[in-house]
Amino acid sequence: MSDTRPARLSALRDALARANLDALLVSSLPNVRYLTGFSGSNALLVVTAKECVLLTDFRYATQVQEELGASASVRIESTSLWTGLWAQLAALNGVERIGFESMHLLHRDFARLLAQGARWSWRPTTDLVETLRVVKDAGELAHIERAVAMAETALRHTVPMLRAGLTETAVAGILERHLRDAGSEEFPFATIVASGPRSALPHARASDRVLETGDFVLLDFGAVAAGYCSDITRTFVLGRASGEQREVYDIVQQANSRASGALRVGMTGMAADAIARDYIDARGFGEAFGHSLGHGIGLEVHEAPRLARIVESPLAAGTVVTIEPGIYRAGWGGVRIEDDVFLSDAGPRVLTGFPRALHELS
Amino acid sequence: MSDTRPARLSALRDALARANLDALLVSSLPNVRYLTGFSGSNALLVVTAKECVLLTDFRYATQVQEELGASASVRIESTSLWTGLWAQLAALNGVERIGFESMHLLHRDFARLLAQGARWSWRPTTDLVETLRVVKDAGELAHIERAVAMAETALRHTVPMLRAGLTETAVAGILERHLRDAGSEEFPFATIVASGPRSALPHARASDRVLETGDFVLLDFGAVAAGYCSDITRTFVLGRASGEQREVYDIVQQANSRASGALRVGMTGMAADAIARDYIDARGFGEAFGHSLGHGIGLEVHEAPRLARIVESPLAAGTVVTIEPGIYRAGWGGVRIEDDVFLSDAGPRVLTGFPRALHELS
Numbered sequence: 001m002s003d004t005r006p007a008r009l010s011a012l013r014d015a016l017a018r019a020n021l022d023a024l025l026v027s028s029l030p031n032v033r034y035l036t037g038f039s040g041s042n043a044l045l046v047v048t049a050k051e052c053v054l055l056t057d058f059r060y061a062t063q064v065q066e067e068l069g070a071s072a073s074v075r076i077e078s079t080s081l082w083t084g085l086w087a088q089l090a091a092l093n094g095v096e097r098i099g100f101e102s103m104h105l106l107h108r109d110f111a112r113l114l115a116q117g118a119r120w121s122w123r124p125t126t127d128l129v130e131t132l133r134v135v136k137d138a139g140e141l142a143h144i145e146r147a148v149a150m151a152e153t154a155l156r157h158t159v160p161m162l163r164a165g166l167t168e169t170a171v172a173g174i175l176e177r178h179l180r181d182a183g184s185e186e187f188p189f190a191t192i193v194a195s196g197p198r199s200a201l202p203h204a205r206a207s208d209r210v211l212e213t214g215d216f217v218l219l220d221f222g223a224v225a226a227g228y229c230s231d232i233t234r235t236f237v238l239g240r241a242s243g244e245q246r247e248v249y250d251i252v253q254q255a256n257s258r259a260s261g262a263l264r265v266g267m268t269g270m271a272a273d274a275i276a277r278d279y280i281d282a283r284g285f286g287e288a289f290g291h292s293l294g295h296g297i298g299l300e301v302h303e304a305p306r307l308a309r310i311v312e313s314p315l316a317a318g319t320v321v322t323i324e325p326g327i328y329r330a331g332w333g334g335v336r337i338e339d340d341v342f343l344s345d346a347g348p349r350v351l352t353g354f355p356r357a358l359h360e361l362s
Numbered sequence: 363m364s365d366t367r368p369a370r371l372s373a374l375r376d377a378l379a380r381a382n383l384d385a386l387l388v389s390s391l392p393n394v395r396y397l398t399g400f401s402g403s404n405a406l407l408v409v410t411a412k413e414c415v416l417l418t419d420f421r422y423a424t425q426v427q428e429e430l431g432a433s434a435s436v437r438i439e440s441t442s443l444w445t446g447l448w449a450q451l452a453a454l455n456g457v458e459r460i461g462f463e464s465m466h467l468l469h470r471d472f473a474r475l476l477a478q479g480a481r482w483s484w485r486p487t488t489d490l491v492e493t494l495r496v497v498k499d500a501g502e503l504a505h506i507e508r509a510v511a512m513a514e515t516a517l518r519h520t521v522p523m524l525r526a527g528l529t530e531t532a533v534a535g536i537l538e539r540h541l542r543d544a545g546s547e548e549f550p551f552a553t554i555v556a557s558g559p560r561s562a563l564p565h566a567r568a569s570d571r572v573l574e575t576g577d578f579v580l581l582d583f584g585a586v587a588a589g590y591c592s593d594i595t596r597t598f599v600l601g602r603a604s605g606e607q608r609e610v611y612d613i614v615q616q617a618n619s620r621a622s623g624a625l626r627v628g629m630t631g632m633a634a635d636a637i638a639r640d641y642i643d644a645r646g647f648g649e650a651f652g653h654s655l656g657h658g659i660g661l662e663v664h665e666a667p668r669l670a671r672i673v674e675s676p677l678a679a680g681t682v683v684t685i686e687p688g689i690y691r692a693g694w695g696g697v698r699i700e701d702d703v704f705l706s707d708a709g710p711r712v713l714t715g716f717p718r719a720l721h722e723l724s
Contacts, residue, residue, distance in 0.1 A: 041565060058652035059564040062692045079672075102470040107462070107486060110469045124469060173542025180535025186552045186567060202421040203403060205548060290420035290440075310441075330424045 004137055005071040008035055013049055015128050021099040023048040023092070024128060025085075025113075028104035030299040031129040033227055037067045044081045045072065046088060048095055053088050055081045082112050089120060099125040127304065134296060134304050135318035141342060143228035144297065144320055147184070148340055148351045150223035151230045154178035155354055162361050164213045164238055168193040172206040175221055184223035188231065188301040192220035199235065200334040202291055202326060213239040216333040217361070222301060229301040231322050232352050233338030237360050248327050249335050249358045251283045255325040256337040256356065259293060263323075263341060263348040269311025276325040277309070285327045288334075294322040297340060317345045366499055367433040370397055375411055377490050383461040385410040385454070386490060387447075387475075390466035392661040393491040395589055399429045406443045407434065408450060410457055415450050417443045444474050451482060461487040489666065496658060496666050497680035503704060505590035506659065506682055509546070510702055510713045512585035513592045516540035517716055524723050526575050526600060530555040534568040537583055546585035550593065550663040554582035561597065562696040564653055564688060575601040578695040579723070584663060591663040593684050594714050595700030598721050610689050611697050611720045613645045617687040618699040618718065621655060625685075625703060625710040631673030638687040639671070647689045650696075656684040659702060679707045 012035065016024055026032050026045040032054070033039055035047065040060040046053045052072040056064050061076050068074060077084035089095060100113060102124035113122045136144065157178040162171065172191045179187065194204035196215040204218075211217060220233040235252075237245055255276040262275050273293040280289045292308030297320055305313065307321060315321075324338030339352040374397065378386055388394050388407040394416070395401055397409065402422040408415045414434040418426050423438050430436060439446035451457060462475060464486035475484045498506065519540040524533065534553045541549070556566035558577040566580075573579060582595040597614075599607055617638040624637050635655040642651045654670030659682050667675065669683060677683075686700030701714040 061652075063563050063566075100469070102473065103468060105469045106465060107467045107469060107472045108464040108488070110472065111464065111486070124473065126470070167545075169542050169545055169547065173539045176542065177535045177539035180531050180538065180568075183529075183531060183570065185531065185569070187549070190548045201425050204425070206542075207547070208545065290423075 003069070003071075004139060005035065005037060008132060009047065009052060009071070011132050012047055012129060015131070016047070016049070016099065019099065019125065019128070020097065021123060021125070022095045022097050024099045024125065025101070026129065027101050027109070028129065031101070031104070033299055034129060034133055036071045037069070038064055039067060039227060040064065042081065044085055046085070046092070048092055051092060055084045055088065057081065082109070082116070086116055089117070095120070097121045097123060099123050099128065102126050130304050133298055135316050136298060136320055140228060140298065141320070143226040144230060144340070145351055146225040147223045147228050147230035148232070150179060150182035150184045150225060151221065151232050152352065152354045153182040154184075154223070155219065155232070155234065158219070159236070159359070159361070162211070162217060162236065162238065164211050166211050167208050168195055168198070168206040168211070169208055171211070171217070171219070175219065179221070179223050182223065183225070185227075186224050188222040188224050188229035192218065194218045194334075197331050197333055200328040200330050200332060202328055202334070202336070211238055214242070216245065216335060218334065218336060220336065220338065227299050229297050229299070230340055231297050231301050231338065232340065232354065233324055233336045234354060234356070235335045235337060237358065239360065239362075241358060241360055246358065248285070251280060251285060252325055252327055252335045252337050253356055253358070255279045256323055256339065259325065260323045260339055260341055260348055260350050263315065263321075263343050265317045265343060265345055266314045268314055269305055269307045270309055272307040272315065273309055273311070276323070280325060280327065288327045288329055289325060290328065291326065294324050296321050315343055317343065319343050320351070365431070365433075366501060367397065367399060370494060371409065371414060371433070373494050374409055374491060377493070378409070378411070378461065381461065381487065381490070382459065383485060383487070384457045384459050386461045386487065387463070388491065389463050389471070390491065393463070393466070395661055396491060396495055398433045399431070400426055401429060401589060402426065404443065406447055408447070408454070410454055413454060417446045417450065419443065444471070444478070448478055451479070457482070459483045459485060461485050461490065464488050492666050495660055497678050498660060498682055502590060502660065503682070505588040506592060506702070507713055508587040509585045509590050509592035510594070512541060512544035512546045512587060513583065513594050514714065514716045515544040516546075516585070517581070517594070517596065520581070521598070521721070521723070524573070524579060524598065524600065526573050528573050529570050530557055530560070530568040530573070531570055533573070533579070533581070537581065541583070541585050544585065545587070547589075548586050550584040550586050550591035554580065556580045559693050559695055562690040562692050562694060564690055564696070564698070573600055576604070578607065578697060580696065580698060582698065582700065589661050591659050591661070592702055593659050593663050593700065594702065594716065595686055595698045596716060596718075597697045597699060598723050600723050603720060603722055607695075608720065610647070613642060613647060614687055614689050614697045614699050615718055615720070617641045618685055618701065621687065622685045622701055622703050622710055622712050625677065625683075625705050627679045627705060627707055628676045630676055631667055631669045632671055634669040634677065635671055635673070638685070642687060642689065650689045650691055651687060652690065653688065656686050658683050677705055679705065681705050682713070
């Protein structure tokens with residue numbers, strides 16, 4: 001596959017020119033990775049119209065050479081990256097107005113810019129790189145599809161193991177082992193295993209609760225391939241589902257498939273959210289769907305665009321989003337069904353193929 | 363065990379009074395958890411001389427009630443926590459000068475304080491809560507010891523499975539499955555499995571590299587119990603160790619045991635670091651130990667104090683730190699041996715009991 005980094009840097013440079021900036025200080029690690037390929041946990045990147053300089057520390061001296069190729073020049077700093085930054089900036093000619101990433105810079109480091117970096121003019125920016133990341137190229141989509149396949153393979157191997165008596169933590173262990181065996185590089189977020197009444201907690205992680213017959217068992221997890229994430233949720237019933245469980249499950253499943261199928265390029269995040277929300281509302285559970293419909297996935301498991309009530313920007317062709325309606329009733333339980341969907345001018349393509357019909361585990 | 367939260371809040375209030383602040387806005391989630399018990403992923407906390415108000419969102423409505431008890435009053439915000447914050451602050455009488463956490467507030471949110479929060483006077487603070495967290499109470503130490511036991515149980519089950527032909531990722535899966543079976547709530551950081559030349563990469567995670575006879579196999583991982591972390595590293599040799607491998611291993615092992623044994627309350631972080639560093643230097647590998655000796659562990663896997671060349675503050679009684687010297691030679695491999703050590707006036711107590719002698723895996 002051809003090296004996509006020059007095109008990404010070129011697009012960023014266009015954005016810098018439009019914003020009348022001489023340079024951007026990139027402190028978001030996923031943004032650094034997108035632009036250079038560097039996957040380490042400590043880096044600062046400076047992009048000017050002509051230069052691209054990455055600063056990192058000793059621990060990554062070998063790795064950074066392997067990952068960067070010619071995409072950026074590298075400085076290994078023995079103490080603080082910030083100390084190195086002032087020296088690098090001083091060596092760059094004609095750089096005066098420098099953007100920084102307001103969403104990815106701590107106040108402590110902002111204070112450094114105003115103190116030790118006072119000879120430059122610092123401008124807050126938002127989403128300059130994130131905007132580029134919204135539209136996935138063929139290579140990125142392939143990575144996400146691989147991460148989806150890993151997650152679904154792991155789930156297929158895990159479902160037959162689910163039974164009363166296991167703790168949620170043990171279930172997480174089974175699932176994660178299969179994610180690793182499928183090749184997942186890491187876990188994009190803490191695996192959620194939420195059973196019985198805990199399935200009503202939308203961000204429950206896994207606890208020492210023991211699975212019981214009659215429980216909803218909600219699994220929300222993902223895999224990572226070449227840095228790209230998948231994010232999938234399925235909710236099962238341990239034993240026979242009650243009428244109430246069937247009803248709630250059916251509403252969530254309908255909301256999921258209606259929203260997935262109706263996604264279109266140009267639709268606003270708000271309109272997408274409303275497809276699922278209005279349906280759940282009409283079925284009488286509007287109050288019980290308290291989070292938004294979905295979010296972009298890519299190098300981060302939560303990235304632009306958002307599918308939420310307050311989002312007025314239109315969906316772009318080439319984006320990958322989650323569709324994850326849910327109904328949560330405190331003390332009783334909850335259901336969420338989450339798919340990953342690639343959106344193009346040809347319409348939506350659901351990447352997650354794992355069955356969504358109610359599955360009663362025997 | 364008695365509720366330690368009132369004492370923690372009281373100590374923080376003393377610190378606020380000394381800093382001449384009416385309130386602290388806590389945005390660090392581990393700090394929120396330390397003060398209130400809340401373990402969710404979205405919260406703001408306001409602590410005044412008399413009040414303690416926690417803001418979170420819908421997803422945590424049930425969980426927050428279970429976790430907080432009487433430690434703080436709770437507001438569930440339906441949109442942004444920040445919108446709710448202004449209303450809460452307006453309801454607090456006599457609050458004018460408010461500290462914020464400079465190390466845990468993004469520039470974007472700092473800009474909110476100056477814009478929508480302009481009627482209050484905002485002061486950057488550092489480490490007000492972190493300083494309290496340095497000294498662990500009996501309950502915290504017990505959680506860390508439990509997290510250490512989980513990690514060691516998992517390692518004992520994993521070592522017999524290590525063999526040529528496995529990928530690093532598969533090894534991570536085996537280890538993580540046993541961590542879960544031992545009850546670990548989550549993984550405090552991405553598991554490092556680094557084999558052969560990759561063991562020279564101090565932050566290598568796990569890759570699809572296949573283990574080969576003659577490799578160093580470095581495992582750096584941890585467990586979490588009640589929010590508290592362990593962090594342990596052992597390095598094995600797959601098959602018979604070469605003379606060079608034995609020599610490097612012996613130096614690291616000696617540096618580890620010398621540093622662990624010599625830790626004392628009142629010693630500076632710099633002095634602790636020097637014990638291992640000077641020894642490795644004297645044996646001719648000073649250049650190859652490029653990171654610092656260790657760090658505190660607790661609710662975060664990296665917290666105060668640091669054991670590093672530039673740290674002049676003395677070690678407190680009741681702290682738990684890692685001791686993790688290493689030697690890394692690019693292209694050849696590396697060794698790191700990491701223990702968790704509780705330091706009291708009685709001296710150091712090494713919590714990690716897993717054998718440190720060179721282990722050749724057959």
